[in-house]
Amino acid sequence: MSKLPxxxxxxxxxxxxxxxxxxxxxEKAIRQALTIEDVDELHRCVEAILRQNHQQGIFISRSxxxxxxLTAKLACAENRVIQPxxxxxxxxxxxxxxxxx
Numbered sequence: 001m002s003k004l005p006x007x008x009x010x011x012x013x014x015x016x017x018x019x020x021x022x023x024x025x026x027e028k029a030i031r032q033a034l035t036i037e038d039v040d041e042l043h044r045c046v047e048a049i050l051r052q053n054h055q056q057g058i059f060i061s062r063s064x065x066x067x068x069x070l071t072a073k074l075a076c077a078e079n080r081v082i083q084p085x086x087x088x089x090x091x092x093x094x095x096x097x098x099x100x101x
Contacts, residue, residue, distance in 0.1 A: 010067065 018026070036042045086094075 011064075 033042075033045060036045065
């Protein structure tokens with residue numbers, strides 16, 4: 001796997017495996033769901049899980065977009081690029097394009 005640039009290292013932090021407590025909580029919820037015998041209740045659970053998963057996916061995607069945008073803004077603020085002064089020739093040509101009245 002290729003190495004991520006330092007400015008994207010937060011992605012690795014977000015992808016850490018769950019703690020043992022989180023794993024056990026998930027296993028408990030799965031076992032509880034497996035005991036459901038009512039088909040209608042099972043359908044409601046599946047529907048709720050799919051809706052929640054979809055909303056969480058959207059939230060995570062938008063959050064990562066925002067993090068990326070703010071990281072880019074921070075990088076631009078820290079590494080200002082000074083634009084060179086236009087040459088006298090370009091200044092001369094710009095007077096014809098935007099004549100001052």
